[in-house]
Amino acid sequence: xxxxxxxxxxxVTRVEGHGNIEVDVQNGxxxxxxxxxxxxxxxxxxxxxxxxxxxxxxxxxxxxxxxAVGHATTSLRATEKALGVEPSEQTVLLRKLNFHxxxxxxxxxxxxxxxxxxxxxVGSVIPLAKSAPDVVLRALRMKKLSGDICKYIxxxxxxxxxxTVGGFTHFPSVEELEDLRVRLDAxxxxxxxxxxxxxxxxxxxxxxxxxxxxxxxxxEYAFIDGVVASSxxxxxxxxxxxxxxxxxxxxxxxxxxxRNRRESYMVGALARFNVNYDQLHxxxxxxxxALNLKPKCTNPYMxxxxxxxxxxxxxxxxxxxxxxxxxxxVKWEEPVPPARLSGEGAGSCEVPRGIxxxxxxxxxxxxxxxxxxxxxxxxxxxxxxxxxxLVPGILDKPKEDITLALEMLVRAYDPCxxxxxxxxxxxxx
Amino acid sequence: MSxxxxxxxxxxxxxxxxxxxxxxxxxxxxxxGDDGVGAAVLEQLEQAGRPPxxxxxxxxxxxxxxxxxxxxxxxxxxxxxxxxxxxxxxxRRFTLQEVELRAADPHLRGTIHGAGLAEALAxxxxxxxxxxxxxxxGVQPAVVGWTPGLSEPVQAIIPTLCAAILxxxxxx
Numbered sequence: 001x002x003x004x005x006x007x008x009x010x011x012v013t014r015v016e017g018h019g020n021i022e023v024d025v026q027n028g029x030x031x032x033x034x035x036x037x038x039x040x041x042x043x044x045x046x047x048x049x050x051x052x053x054x055x056x057x058x059x060x061x062x063x064x065x066x067x068a069v070g071h072a073t074t075s076l077r078a079t080e081k082a083l084g085v086e087p088s089e090q091t092v093l094l095r096k097l098n099f100h101x102x103x104x105x106x107x108x109x110x111x112x113x114x115x116x117x118x119x120x121x122v123g124s125v126i127p128l129a130k131s132a133p134d135v136v137l138r139a140l141r142m143k144k145l146s147g148d149i150c151k152y153i154x155x156x157x158x159x160x161x162x163x164t165v166g167g168f169t170h171f172p173s174v175e176e177l178e179d180l181r182v183r184l185d186a187x188x189x190x191x192x193x194x195x196x197x198x199x200x201x202x203x204x205x206x207x208x209x210x211x212x213x214x215x216x217x218x219x220e221y222a223f224i225d226g227v228v229a230s231s232x233x234x235x236x237x238x239x240x241x242x243x244x245x246x247x248x249x250x251x252x253x254x255x256x257x258x259r260n261r262r263e264s265y266m267v268g269a270l271a272r273f274n275v276n277y278d279q280l281h282x283x284x285x286x287x288x289x290a291l292n293l294k295p296k297c298t299n300p301y302m303x304x305x306x307x308x309x310x311x312x313x314x315x316x317x318x319x320x321x322x323x324x325x326x327x328x329x330v331k332w333e334e335p336v337p338p339a340r341l342s343g344e345g346a347g348s349c350e351v352p353r354g355i356x357x358x359x360x361x362x363x364x365x366x367x368x369x370x371x372x373x374x375x376x377x378x379x380x381x382x383x384x385x386x387x388x389x390l391v392p393g394i395l396d397k398p399k400e401d402i403t404l405a406l407e408m409l410v411r412a413y414d415p416c417x418x419x420x421x422x423x424x425x426x427x428x429x
Numbered sequence: 430m431s432x433x434x435x436x437x438x439x440x441x442x443x444x445x446x447x448x449x450x451x452x453x454x455x456x457x458x459x460x461x462g463d464d465g466v467g468a469a470v471l472e473q474l475e476q477a478g479r480p481p482x483x484x485x486x487x488x489x490x491x492x493x494x495x496x497x498x499x500x501x502x503x504x505x506x507x508x509x510x511x512x513x514x515x516x517x518x519x520x521r522r523f524t525l526q527e528v529e530l531r532a533a534d535p536h537l538r539g540t541i542h543g544a545g546l547a548e549a550l551a552x553x554x555x556x557x558x559x560x561x562x563x564x565x566x567g568v569q570p571a572v573v574g575w576t577p578g579l580s581e582p583v584q585a586i587i588p589t590l591c592a593a594i595l596x597x598x599x600x601x
Contacts, residue, residue, distance in 0.1 A: 113493075129555035136556060140497050147494065 003028050003395040007403050019415065021406050022252075023391055033388045035380060035410060037253040048370040053079050053338075053362050054165055060358065060372065061159045066109070066416060068159045069102040069150060070351030071358075071372075073224055077347030078358040079165050084339030090330065091167045092224075094153055097321045098160070099223050099349070100314040101149030105157060106352035107269070107307040107314075108146060110414045111194070112139035115304045118408050119201040135197065138190050142311075145183050149318065152176040166335035177326050184319040191312050195287045198308050204405065208389045209298045210382055211262045212271035213244065215350050221272070221279040221313060223350045229275050231296060232261045238348040241357045245373050250381075257381040258373070264381035267354025268413065269306035270297060284313035300386050303412045307352075341365040351375060353414050376415045383413055446601030448482050452502040452560070453594065456488045456495070456509040456546055463517075463570030463583045467508040470566075473591045483598060495549035496558060504562040504601075506594060509546060511567030518582030520568040520590055522597070525550065525559075562601070566594065 009021040024032035044063055048056055057075040061068040073095055080087065087095075112135070113125045122128050129136040147157045152172040154160035162170035215222040215238075216229035228236040228244050236244050247256040259265065273280075273288070277295040280288070288294070288309045293302055346359040354375030361369035386409055394402055453474060455467030471485050479485060484502075488495055499505050513521060553559040568590070571580035579587075 126551060126555045129552055133556045133558075136552070137558075140494060144494055144497055 005399060030391055034252045035383045037255040045370040048367045051367050053365055053367060056367055065158050066106050067351040069098055070349055070356060072160050072163050074347045074349040074356050074358045076165055078345045078360045081345030082343040082360055082362045085166045085336050087336060088333060093321055093325060094168060097318055098150055098153040100318045101146050103352050104311060104314050105143055105146035107311050108139055108142045111304055111307050115411055142187060142190050145187055164335050167333055171330050171332055177322050181322045184315060187315055191315050194308055195290050198291055198305055203301045206390055207298045208386055211260055211265035212274040213265045213267050214272040214275040215348055215355055216275055221276050231274050239346045241346055255377040255380060258378040259381060264385045266382045267375045267378050268303055269310050270303040272350055273306040281313045281316040283316045284309050287312040301412045353416055379413050447599045449504045450502055451483050451598055452505040453485050454488050454507045458490050460577050462572040462574045463580055464510045464573045466510050466568045466583050469579055469587055470508050470591055473587055493549050493552055496553035499553060499560055500558045502560045505560040507565045510570040513567055513569050515569040517569055517571030518586045520566060520586060522564055522566050524564055
């Protein structure tokens with residue numbers, strides 16, 4: 001083979017934040033294959049130092065505008081472990097429901113707005129809105145319900161206000177829970193249509209076995225707490241996360257890379273599916289069957305399909321939690337006070353893009369040390385390993401096809417590189 | 430302060446403009462200085478009273494889902510801080526046809542995680558669900574910083590802006 005191909009995608013679109021794909025093939029030999037992260041580090045850990053423990057979840061929720069609930073929940077669990085706080089059964093239920101709202105919101109955004117245009121042969125969601133308005137309206141409808149779940153439980157979705165160490169400062173009303181119950185029933189038809197849509201899309205054939213890492217619980221599909229589990233075998237308590245993530249610095253990325261038992265590992269919906277298939281809701285397993293997704297799946301493009309399966313799971317599990325809350329009644333509860341004001345704790349959650357860790361040291365009520373390990377950075381080395389395996393097999397294709405295959409691969413991981421703000425900018429014509 | 434009820438249909442003219450179901454949608458973040466102008470206008474309109482045909486909604490910093498708020502209304506009035514290159518506190522009424530909204534990402538090819546009004550309107554247009562009568566009141570901010578509260582020039586125009594919006598509701 002004597003192909004010479006140079007691909008430079010600067011920046012990859014329909015992902016969150018700024019990352020570049022750099023591939024260089026000289027005479028059939030892969031010289032460079034990078035997924036370069038070019039964003040400025042944001043130093044959230046340094047911002048936490050010296051702050052009262054009660055502020056940590058509000059500060060760290062700002063790490064992300066998509067998984068704000070995920071960061072807040074993980075932060076609260078880290079603080080609660082450090083200070084000996086055991087949340088009530090009601091708090092645990094409300095947090096789970098809230099968390100499902102965010103998983104749904106993020107997955108719906110990703111599968112419909114960011115990924116579907118690739119498979120439907122359009123450049124973005126705008127032409128899709130013209131050719132298939134029902135699909136886009138369905139996505140918006142589902143997203144609205146997800147946001148409302150979070151709004152009722154924690155005040156608002158982005159940067160929750162009502163979540164605090166030891167509990168909540170606001171509680172959903174019976175009317176709000178009943179509203180959710182009715183809409184969760186109604187959204188099942190939309191979930192079915194989502195599964196039907198993804199049955200018709202042709203996911204690229206590409207297999208590369210890797211290590212899959214996710215939180216695990218024996219009695220439920222783990223999103224909050226549990227143990228860290230690997231598809232290569234073995235579990236670790238959350239406190240030992242550093243021996244799993246082994247973060248290290250690479251030259252071409254402002255985000256760190258991670259590795260455990262192999263050169264890289266994958267986190268996210270597909271990793272959760274592979275590690276925790278048994279704990280999925282039966283309806284989600286039906287969706288997986290319909291979508292021909294079976295554990296262990298080693299095609300990274302199927303991460304999006306695993307997200308569709310999780311949409312089915314979260315809708316069913318949310319309906320069950322709302323039923324339980326309505327049955328037992330939501331009572332006003334004071335947050336559980338800390339048992340001590342100094343200690344160290346690590347919290348972990350499965351946020352939409354994979355396993356997230358927060359680790360705090362607290363002294364006399366103030367955070368003195370913090371470490372946050374984000375799913376996207378854990379995935380970066382694995383994205384590159386996939387790229388290295390993918391490129392030699394598609395070198396005979398036109399450059400545009402190679403570029404699209406690489407972009408779709410990056411998008412399948414649903415990377416979240418940063419967040420940005422916009423203001424209305426008007427020019428009179 | 431005049432009340433919206435001043436415009437009540439005393440002559441029994443059932444198809445008067447003020448009977449058209451109308452969404453008044455304020456956008457922006459009151460924690461960021463003059464970006465809170467929409468919320469301030471909404472508060473003033475709320476105090477003035479509201480006929481059953483008018484819905485006042487604070488859309489906050491809503492993203493793409495803004496199109497769902499607009500869906501189903503024959504008429505919508507949007508109030509937002511807008512960079513128009515004018516003096517602080519200056520405001521303009523315009524339709525989508527009269528301006529080019531410079532979306533950060535007009536084709537929604539980029540992140541869309543941070544989509545704003547311009548992106549939402551582009552999507553609404555593509556979906557064909559925008560109100561037939563849609564006007565935007567843009568207010569030129571003096572400061573969009575990191576503290577709540579309006580600047581003096583923006584605060585000063587709230588009464589005239591509200592009067593103009595009420596007039597718009599009455600006369601179409």
